[in-house]
């Protein structure tokens with residue numbers, strides 16, 4: 001069926017080309033599945049089943065672990081009347097070991113033997129001669145009853161965990177905490193006891209895959225070693241401090257130690273007598289000295305001085321902690337010399353943290369979900385891999401026979417953002433001949449788009465979902481060009497995967513080849529989005545979070561405050577606050593966010609009447625106007641931009657000094673993105689949220705952000721008079737339109753459960769504040785559309 005549709009769409013494609021196209025692996029697949037389900041429903045059903053299976057397995061693991069603990073407690077309670085002497089009988093005893101003893105044996109063996117040859121096939125009991133070769137604190141005699149150096153074990157473990165990378169492969173529920181970063185400093189810490197050895201010790205290491213019994217008996221170590229993720233495959237990630245050797249070992253396949261090799265060496269036979277109880281352990285009080293044998297003071301000093309010098313070198317190399325930049329330079333990465341030339345021509349030498357964290361992963365062709373704060377260079381972080389992908393595809397010659405292939409597709413939510421990304425892409429391609437970036441955005445003529453796409457080079461396409469779908473559905477030939485796609489990028493991924501856009505994005509994905517790399521970027525990635533990201537990403541994608549767990553998504557340098565004041569005072573307060581800021585900041589540049597396009601228009605008209613230097617952008621303005629104003633605001637200061645949420649995401653207006661949000665945003669994420677228009681590139685800024693008392697409930701969503709409540713300022717009587725006069729001059733139609741839009745918006749965001757004020761009451765107050773004598777009646781159709789029909793106090797026109 002799908003090939004039929006395709007055949008119909010590509011009527012102009014020649015026979016041989018058709019053959020190539022139809023044999024291509026398309027993202028769509030069959031349209032219907034058993035039970036009349038569509039592809040996505042089918043996919044979701046299977047994902048759900050997989051999750052359930054995973055949870056069931058986790059439960060089983062938990063039960064096993066609990067059983068282990070119970071056995072341990074029972075063993076403790078029964079006691080062990082052991083004399084401590086090794087009897088001939090005990091030596092020959094082949095009964096099962098107690099969990100504690102097993103752990104001890106494992107740890108002892110570990111201490112004795114190097115982790116590398118620990119589980120060799122012909123590995124037997126540790127020989128005396130081996131013991132002799134070790135000295136100092138490293139050496140623990142396994143034949144004696146010397147206790148395991150738990151403190152060292154724990155500290156090494158914690159150390160590895162503490163330095164755990166925040167970013168890593170995303171497996172649902174298996175947080176990156178279960179992964180250990182290879183770190184030289186952690187090797188320094190406890191002799192040769194590094195993360196890798198810890199992994200070897202872990203019952204989840206493939207080396208322990210030999211018998212279930214072994215895995216079970218070492219489960220008590222797990223409490224220390226693994227604090228999350230029972231099944232997650234252990235991965236070692238390479239980092240800056242990884243040695244050459246490390247990276248070699250990690251190999252290409254996900255930098256993971258070969259699973260098969262380990263399983264081979266971890267067979268039951270290879271354990272020899274080591275899982276057999278040989279001695280009976282004496283129950284005796286262990287002194288502190290025995291537990292923590294005194295260390296040679298000189299060794300400690302040496303260790304400390306070594307660590308200090310390493311730290312100093314690291315500090316010298318590192319940027320200050322709150323800097324958005326990393327110490328790494330672009331010329332240290334493997335991007336093309338011509339791109340490097342363009343970067344240095346723009347004065348860009350160092351990577352930002354997000355670029356450093358993602359570039360190598362993205363260049364390796366991996367799928368990734370990336371979270372980084374606003375204004376930290378995410379656009380460049382995905383444009384550079386896009387350019388490299390195009391260069392690679394062009395050099396390999398693949399797809400060049402096809403009709404002008406598009407190798408990289410970038411989706412973003414707004415037209416201005418698409419144009420901005422395209423401009424940045426063009427700057428990076430300045431010295432590359434024959435590679436072009438084009439945009440497909442709404443508000444332009446469809447035919448012109450087509451002509452442009454055909455006449456100018458376009459290997460990188462940046463589009464808004466609606467217009468791209470128009471082209472796909474109108475058989476403009478774009479579908480066949482997209483068949484060569486290698487890289488699919490979604491900027492502001494959380495918004496595009498949210499309900500408003502998701503259907504469009506799904507349809508677009510249906511038209512893309514399945515064999516592709518996909519990257520998702522945003523400053524905010526709620527849990528729900530991580531889940532649905534599977535729609536776009538491969539299962540083994542990386543989740544790269546440069547913000548980190550428990551850290552806020554906003555910038556420390558941006559001061560955030562909140563004013564709660566009655567709704568009717570907002571139109572008076574905004575001009576007052578603006579004037580105050582302008583007086584204190586000569587080079588001001590302010591963005592005022594309003595809830596809807598029509599309210600934006602009213603606010604703009606009011607401020608213009610008050611002779612402030614102001615511009616407006618919202619969806620109701622023609623595209624030409626939007627582009628002109630956006631460009632003007634980018635380049636100037638001493639200007640105020642009043643805008644709706646079309647400017648909330650991704651727009652890079654440099655040096656914005658203040659962001660005012662009038663009324664509650666649609667959600668927490670939108671608050672963060674709006675605020676993110678200031679404090680870009682590590683600079684400072686100020687954010688102010690102005691809400692009515694009934695909107696206070698929204699502050700719960702922001703309670704982890706450093707939002708300072710401040711009292712509403714006393715209104716300047718001159719400003720108040722000016723506002724009243726200016727408002728009186730504004731056309732009633734603008735006010736009525738604002739009223740209707742406002743009503744619709746608040747009806748959708750208002751939490752009626754918490755708010756006792758009726759919508760009619762709020763509507764009346766809003767009317768009053770904008771100088772309307774009485775609420776204008778709504779057309780019945782509009783009222784039904786807004787869900788307002790039947791609300792008393794709001795007049796409805798037939």
Ligand SMILES: Nc1ncnc2c1ncn2[C@@H]1O[C@H](COP(=O)(O)OP(=O)(O)OP(=O)(O)O)[C@@H](O)[C@H]1O
Pocket residue numbers: 348349350351352355372373374375376377378379380522523649650651652676680681
């Ligand atoms: N390595 C770098 N060195 C200097 N400036 C950079 C670097 N990378 C990006 N920039 C600049 O930082 C600014 C912000 O970048 P960008 O718009 O990509 O941020 P963002 O993280 O996408 O923000 P948002 O989350 O709001 O979309 C841009 O002006 C960009 O040119």
